[in-house]
Amino acid sequence: MDAAAGPAPHLHPDIAGFWSSLDHGQLSLQRCGSCETLRFPISPNCHECLSSDFSWEPIEPRGTVNVAIQAHEAVSKLPASGISLSEPWRGMTPYLSGVVDMDAGVRLPGRIVCRCGDALIPGTEVNAVLLDAAQDITIYGFLHECETTRRTK
Ligand SMILES: [Zn+2]
Ligand SMILES: [Zn+2]
Incomplete structure (x- = not known):
């Protein structure tokens, strides 16, 4: 779209999946692999069950x-x-x-x-x-x- 380009974000390797989903045209967040909570903010562990298991899911x-x-x-x-x-x-x-x-x-x-x-x-x-x-x-x-x-x- 034609909105002015804003400043670039700081990219951390732990959340590379988030940025690559955007690169592929999707906004994806973490779905906990244990309790299935959709997670945000992006984190190495689930805020509900502390599991480190997750997959990236387009929302x-x-x-x-x-x-x-x-x-x-x-x-x-x-x-x-x-x-x-x-x-x-x-x-x-x-x-x-x-x-x-x-x-x-x-x-x-x-x-x-x-x-x-x-x-x-x-x-x-x-x-x-x-x-x-x-x-x-x-x-x-x-x-x-x-x-x-x-x-x-
Ligand atoms: Zn408006
Ligand atoms: Zn969980």
Whole structure:
């Protein structure tokens, strides 16, 4: 889709399966191999039964906004160093960020692409989609229906 590319995520080998699922066009999460809990945040052990057994499972992309905010300015700095944390986000404001209650039963954080502003209202339906980040990395985010016709892939 045509949303501006955001900064690239930090990739850790323990969660390589998550990123490769995105590369293959799916948003997948861990399904516990012991108690079958769908797990998030991604973790080496199940938060319900502590099992380390899991498989990656594509989830339904539908969800509803739990809470969302609109960032109007990228202004944060590390207090002591003066290093700007917001540098990658310059030029992307305003943008929406929030957490979405997925129909699959997990709550996921992410950027929400919406021009009309309705995605700021809790309960608004959004769909998980794949977005481009820097360094040719694919991330997930959420798309409100006002942007559906703007998808290019
Ligand atoms: Zn479990
Ligand atoms: Zn919208």
